[in-house]
Structures are given as structure tokens and as C-alpha cells.
Amino acid sequence: MALGTKIKDTLGAVAVMNRSGLVPFPRIDHGLSSILAVRKYGPFAGPVHAHAAAGLEADALVDERGPLTYRDLENQSNALVRAWRADGITTGTVMGAMCRNSRGLILTMLAAAKAGNKLVLMNTGFAGPQLVDVAAREKVGAFVYDDEFSSVAAALADDVLRYRSWPEAGTVSEVTTLDEAIESQSTSSLAAPSSPGGFVLLTSGTTGTPKGAPREHTSPLASAQFLDRVPLRRGQTMMMAAPAFHGTGVSQLALALALGQTVVMHRKFDPENTVRLVAENRCDSLVVVPTMLQRIVDLGPQTLAKYDTSSLKIIFSAGAAISPDLSKRTAESFGPVLHNLYGSTEVAVATVATPEDLAQAPGTAGRPPVTCHVHLYDDEGRRISTPDTVGRIFVSSGLSFAGYTDGRDKERIDGLLSTGDVGHFDRDGRLFVDGRDDDMIVSGGENVYPLEVENLLMDREDVLEAAVIGVEDAEFGHRLRAFVVSAPGVDRDAEEIKSHVKANLARYKVPREVVFIEELPRNATGKLLRNVLRDHD
Incomplete structure (x- = not known):
């Protein structure tokens, strides 16, 4: 540097x-x-x-x-x-x-x-x-x-x-x-x-x-x-x-x-008990992972209104992407207090999205804070500087690790560490994470990142959560399969969900299958276990 x-x-x-x-x-x-x-x-x-x-x-x-x-x-x-x-x-x-x-x-x-x-x-x-x-x-x-x-x-x-x-x-x-x-x-x-x-x-x-x-x-x-x-x-x-x-x-x-x-x-963790503790202790900040925030917001206005959370100035979320829908619903429930950090265990901090960022550009990961530097590179290691062009995300941070305890390391370019994600910057310098590099699905020769389809599905009022994976297909190489957790009391209509994606995204991003399940498999920190979904019957 x-x-x-x-x-x-x-x-x-x-x-x-x-x-x-x-x-x-x-x-x-x-x-x-x-x-x-x-x-x-x-x-x-x-x-x-x-x-x-x-x-x-x-x-x-x-x-x-x-x-x-x-x-x-x-x-x-x-x-x-x-x-x-x-x-x-x-x-x-x-x-x-x-x-x-x-x-x-x-x-x-x-x-x-x-x-x-x-x-x-x-x-x-x-x-x-x-x-x-x-x-x-x-x-x-x-x-x-x-x-x-x-x-x-x-x-x-x-x-x-x-x-x-x-x-x-x-x-x-x-x-x-x-x-x-x-x-x-x-x-x-x-x-x-x-x-x-x-x-x-x-x-x-x-x-x-x-x-x-x-x-x-x-x-x-x-x-x-x-x-x-x-x-x-x-x-x-x-x-x-x-x-x-x-x-x-x-x-x-x-x-x-x-x-x-x-x-x-x-x-x-219990969502209502967490809100109760915020109110009783007049907490200024609440630290969560996105699945916790989702469960808190899902309590609904009637339950949340029982507790005075006016002291809350910050909801700090990290560990996974925040969907535009969850960002909007959080603002409706608690006001403009959501701060979403993007990073990883290895790189620590990459970017932070403030309430203003999330209001102006829903789904953004925000901008790098002081001492952090984020660049995008193509598959040949060339730096990408053009807005809206997708590349691999690399980060320089004073808190980045020096390598795993077993001696292995993540890829480094120009002193920056790979996050394993791909993304793009908009014209205002805000980062958007398009998905994991290894989650990319090639269907009919086209590249699909599941996060875009998942965010579209979760923006629907009848969908609580969604996850999209690639399933091997003899004709297209892979086809998309969507797993959907429905909101309580709604009719489950797979064809209507497919039609919704078709009306908003390119045809090759439309799931061939929609599977309704009660909950998505996650680990203790809220990370989605896509490998478990791949083994789903």
C-alpha cells in the first residue's frame, strides 16, 4: 500500500x-x-x-x-x-x-x-x-x-x-x-x-x-x-x-x-424476548445476524407495538446479505436505524451500508469505511473499474487474517484478499454483492447468481424466505430449483411464482421447479446450508 x-x-x-x-x-x-x-x-x-x-x-x-x-x-x-x-x-x-x-x-x-x-x-x-x-x-x-x-x-x-x-x-x-x-x-x-x-x-x-x-x-x-x-x-x-x-x-x-x-x-435467542430486553434496558444498539432480524420483523406490528424501542439508534446486522424486502420492513418497524456490514471471517470488514444507503439503493452492501479498500477483478486478475460490471471481490483491511491455521490461504491479488463473492459497484460507488463465486449456476450457457432470484421472491408478501440452487439437467447443464417458505395462511401456487419471476427477470432465471418447505436449513450463525438443499428429495 x-x-x-x-x-x-x-x-x-x-x-x-x-x-x-x-x-x-x-x-x-x-x-x-x-x-x-x-x-x-x-x-x-x-x-x-x-x-x-x-x-x-x-x-x-x-x-x-x-x-x-x-x-x-x-x-x-x-x-x-x-x-x-x-x-x-x-x-x-x-x-x-x-x-x-x-x-x-x-x-x-x-x-x-x-x-x-x-x-x-x-x-x-x-x-x-x-x-x-x-x-x-x-x-x-x-x-x-x-x-x-x-x-x-x-x-x-x-x-x-x-x-x-x-x-x-x-x-x-x-x-x-x-x-x-x-x-x-x-x-x-x-x-x-x-x-x-x-x-x-x-x-x-x-x-x-x-x-x-x-x-x-x-x-x-x-x-x-x-x-x-x-x-x-x-x-x-x-x-x-x-x-x-x-x-x-x-x-x-x-x-x-x-x-x-x-x-x-x-x-x-427468542425474537420477542430480544425486543423486550431492548425496551427494558433502553438499548441504543441491537446486534443481530439477518435471520434473527427476519424473525424479529416477522413478529408483526401488533406484537412490536407492545414494546417501547424508541431508544434504538442502531440495528447492526452482519454475516449474510440483507434482502431489499427485509431492509424496507426493518425501516417500517424501527425507523432508519439499520446498518448492514459486509465482510467475512477471513477479511473482517469490507463495506458498511448505512440507513441512507439502504433507502437510496435497497440491497446494497454500502461503501468501504476508513482503512478498508475494496476492488473487483476479472478471472484473469485484471482490475475492473467500470460501474455495473461484475467481478470478483477483493478486500484490504487491517483486521484481515494472515492465513488458516492449517497453513492454507485464500487467493490474494495486489495485497488484497478474496472474499469468495462476486459483485459490482454502481455509479455512486456503492457495492452490490451478486452472490458466491461458487454458487453461480450455468443454465443453458447463461450465468445465474441465485441471490437475484431469491431477493425477487422474498419481496413478495406471500414469501418469508427463498433459496435457489442448480440441479443437473441433461439438456441445459443445470436447471434452477427454488425452495420457498410461505407466509402463514397463503395459498401455495408454484406456477404463479414462476410467472412472477418470468415477468421480472430473464427467462433463463426462471426456476423450473418450486419446492415449498417449512424452513430453510441454516447453521448456528444463520448461514444457509445449500448442500443440504441439494440433498433434498
Whole structure:
């Protein structure tokens, strides 16, 4: 990257951090103390340590067991590190965690950072074989899990040390709980590790065993890319509905802690309960994945009107594309508050669509925030600069990973990392994601990206969700098959749906088959499992 671009990115990032309150002028000493703490303890434990030392009295976390202050998190994570050390967990031990959103997961994140341990964040949707495969590849030596995952955790090797993070009421087990471990240890300050512990985020694993995407140490300036186009501010309250083990939850949790916010969590997602918690806690922001947002909006005006959500300034969604229909319905339900981030586990942030972007160009992924750069390339690696021309999407971000834990990497061109998606820019510089590169269907010699057909179908009032796949066909190579989840109480008419597509898109984009199903198969982070649909009878 050119020196001039680096200087421009740095100055822009500092301006964003000042605007959000991360480095507040004129009291830059407060911001600098937090940055120094991040250098010592990492992006999670560092801000908690700095806020506790500064005497911040705000609640840091509110879960089903009640509130914890920043001082509580600091003290309890200190004690947990000592408990782990007493049990023989050293800096070189790789930790694993399979936990829902709760204090158990947060304390594990903080303690692993303070102890200098790498922490592998497991998907709560794992079955035993997947957990064993990932744990073996990442060399996990100690494991923290919620009681409900006991049977899954039992598949791990016997020499993996175990701790229960959220014990079920009335259960009896020889496995130590985090509460028990913390109670027996001192809460006094700890010396900083030689290097803060890092995270291993896992890819969605929609086509096999998830790959590990490690996140070691990044510049504090990288946080500006989340704050540039999303108005998160110091002292707000955030409702964390998205799973905190995934990139969306991890990134926003880190920002909330850095800004001294209060984070509200509930272990299991329920759409109405989420809205209730937003109202009761006067939350400024709500963090979701698109399937969660869909379920919230589907509650309907009558149910949503029961709760006062006027405090909500931000709905932050990431992890999948937002259809134009869902964007419109969200604005109708909550006002112009939706911010949609486009990125991936590997590249982190690519673009952010603001409410203004979504209103002016429904379906857009938005524009790159400060320090992020997005370019399109053709199949020969030549950069595409012409508006409305589809190309492969490549991203440069200060938070991009350096490669998978197994040594593999994604394609790189000119220092930019492939997202695996294709898309185009409009004439105003907004990015549109047309679909996954490997989801493209060639039917009768024409290229079809399923997302365009899916968005058209979901814009219908009688369709809740839709997914389109390619099915082998002797005449056309592939034909399109649409899977449709109908709205309650409507007549299912496959021919009418085909006619609707034919009236709005080219003939080769019309599904030859329409299959009605009760729900689309998704994993724990809301990713559509197209391989499951391909096996559908």
C-alpha cells in the first residue's frame, strides 16, 4: 500500500476514534491509557482493565444472572487465570470454548487474553465429530462449555481439562464450574503476559469442517473501520443477540467494551424476548445476524407495538446479505436505524451500508469505511473499474487474517484478499454483492447468481424466505430449483411464482421447479446450508 494511502488511513482512523469517544479530546490521556492496556492485555481484557483502573462504575454486562461491573469482570477474570494456572494450564495451552452468550463466555475470553492463551471459539451447533476434528487440529488442551453441551464435550480426548461455564440448575458433576474456580482464588491484579492471548475464529463450515482463522494482535486503529459508518458511542447500551463466538459478535463486543458500554445478553435467542430486553434496558444498539432480524420483523406490528424501542439508534446486522424486502420492513418497524456490514471471517470488514444507503439503493452492501479498500477483478486478475460490471471481490483491511491455521490461504491479488463473492459497484460507488463465486449456476450457457432470484421472491408478501440452487439437467447443464417458505395462511401456487419471476427477470432465471418447505436449513450463525438443499428429495 502506498505511503500516502497509509497516512490518509491513519489520520482518518484517528478522527473516527475521536468522534466515537475512543480517543476523546482534550482528555486524550483516557484514550491513551486504554490503548496501552490493549497492548498489554489485548482488545478484550485491555479495555476492561483500563475502565476498572479508572473507576468506571457502569455495568459492563447484564445476563440472565444479573449485572457485572467492569471491576467485577476485572476481578473475576484475574481469579480465573490463577485457577487455571493452579490446574496446570500454561501460556502454551490452547483453550476451547463452546458457550452461549453469557458471563461464562466473556470471562473465558478475558482470562485467556490475560493468561496469554490462544482461545478457539467453537460453534454451539457442533456435533461431537465436528468438535473433535476442530479440537484435534487446533491442539485444544482445555475446554470450557455450557452444561447443555456436556454430551458433545464428552467426545473430546480424556486428557483435555474441562470447566463448566453455565451449569444447569440442580445438576451434579465432578467437572469444576467457573464459579467454583473463581471463588478459590485471589482477585488482585496480574502481571501482563509476554504476549496477549489471541482468538481463533471458525469459518461457517457450510460445506465441511470449519477452518480456523486466527486473529492475533491488530492495531487499535483498525477499530475505526467499524465506527466510521456506525454511530456507536461511549456509554451506550448494546443488546448482543448475535452469537459472541462468531465474527459479528466478537467484533461488536470488543467495541462495546472499549467504549465503556453496557452489553445485554441472553443465552438463547427468542425474537420477542430480544425486543423486550431492548425496551427494558433502553438499548441504543441491537446486534443481530439477518435471520434473527427476519424473525424479529416477522413478529408483526401488533406484537412490536407492545414494546417501547424508541431508544434504538442502531440495528447492526452482519454475516449474510440483507434482502431489499427485509431492509424496507426493518425501516417500517424501527425507523432508519439499520446498518448492514459486509465482510467475512477471513477479511473482517469490507463495506458498511448505512440507513441512507439502504433507502437510496435497497440491497446494497454500502461503501468501504476508513482503512478498508475494496476492488473487483476479472478471472484473469485484471482490475475492473467500470460501474455495473461484475467481478470478483477483493478486500484490504487491517483486521484481515494472515492465513488458516492449517497453513492454507485464500487467493490474494495486489495485497488484497478474496472474499469468495462476486459483485459490482454502481455509479455512486456503492457495492452490490451478486452472490458466491461458487454458487453461480450455468443454465443453458447463461450465468445465474441465485441471490437475484431469491431477493425477487422474498419481496413478495406471500414469501418469508427463498433459496435457489442448480440441479443437473441433461439438456441445459443445470436447471434452477427454488425452495420457498410461505407466509402463514397463503395459498401455495408454484406456477404463479414462476410467472412472477418470468415477468421480472430473464427467462433463463426462471426456476423450473418450486419446492415449498417449512424452513430453510441454516447453521448456528444463520448461514444457509445449500448442500443440504441439494440433498433434498
